[in-house]
Amino acid sequence: MDFGLKYNILRHLLAQGLEVTVLPYDFPVHTVVDQYDGVFLSNGPGDPMQLGAAVASLRQVLQSQSARPDHIKTPIFGICMGNHVLGLAAGLKTYKLQFGNRGHNQPCLDLTSKVPKCVITSQNHGYALDDRVMPQGWAAYFRNANDGSNEGILGGGGVWRSVQFHPEARGGPVDTMYLFDEFAAQVSAFHQVRKQMAVQQSQQMVEQKVPETLIDPFVAYMAARNAVAVSSARAMQ
Numbered sequence: 001m002d003f004g005l006k007y008n009i010l011r012h013l014l015a016q017g018l019e020v021t022v023l024p025y026d027f028p029v030h031t032v033v034d035q036y037d038g039v040f041l042s043n044g045p046g047d048p049m050q051l052g053a054a055v056a057s058l059r060q061v062l063q064s065q066s067a068r069p070d071h072i073k074t075p076i077f078g079i080c081m082g083n084h085v086l087g088l089a090a091g092l093k094t095y096k097l098q099f100g101n102r103g104h105n106q107p108c109l110d111l112t113s114k115v116p117k118c119v120i121t122s123q124n125h126g127y128a129l130d131d132r133v134m135p136q137g138w139a140a141y142f143r144n145a146n147d148g149s150n151e152g153i154l155g156g157g158g159v160w161r162s163v164q165f166h167p168e169a170r171g172g173p174v175d176t177m178y179l180f181d182e183f184a185a186q187v188s189a190f191h192q193v194r195k196q197m198a199v200q201q202s203q204q205m206v207e208q209k210v211p212e213t214l215i216d217p218f219v220a221y222m223a224a225r226n227a228v229a230v231s232s233a234r235a236m237q
């Protein structure tokens with residue numbers, strides 16, 4: 001989702017070997033989410049409260065997938081404005097910081113780390129998520145060690161996550177670039193899950209002769225492949 005996407009984020013996603021479709025800021029992502037292996041929420045300028053359409057659409061994604069086991073939830077990763085949008089969709093609020101956090105040496109505590117861990121981050125934001133009360137199933141991910149503001153959130157057992165800082169920009173050589181590796185790993189794990197589910201569904205479709213047009217294009221594609229495989233296997237019997 002493009003809220004004012006920095007091209008260097010695209011470069012980092014592509015460098016992971018991911019295929020990326022850029023959707024406009026107000027695209028109803030809930031209508032297409034099942035066709036993708038992951039959703040990325042970009043950075044962007046302005047007040048996050050202006051992004052009502054994106055927030056409402058993403059909320060539908062979260063709500064419709066919240067009962068799923070975590071490994072079959074669509075991985076989501078957000079950066080900066082993406083952290084705001086994900087947080088708003090999850091039920092948090094944003095507020096304007098008295099002093100925006102900008103610069104290349106912002107220390108952030110990783111709240112998931114068993115041993116104290118502080119990462120040095122690059123930042124450029126004027127708003128923050130108020131994480132004093134977290135919605136059920138969500139936790140704060142990072143916290144700014146200077147002003148105590150929220151620096152990220154985690155939900156869906158960790159498959160939904162976002163950071164307030166910019167891992168694609170950094171003072172050191174790698175800093176928090178590992179977050180792109182982790183997102184790409186989640187995306188490829190989910191791709192395998194979707195493929196497996198599509199194969200199972202396609203087997204049922206072949207047996208029940210369900211018209212492909214009624215099914216998600218990915219499932220229909222797998223069904224067509226599977227139908228060929230089944231008919232050639234039968235021909236060989």
Ligand SMILES: NC(=O)CC[C@H](N)C(=O)O
Nearest residue numbers: 043044046080081126127
């Ligand atoms: N870099 C960003 O994405 C900024 C997010 C938001 N516009 C803010 O100023 O807080």
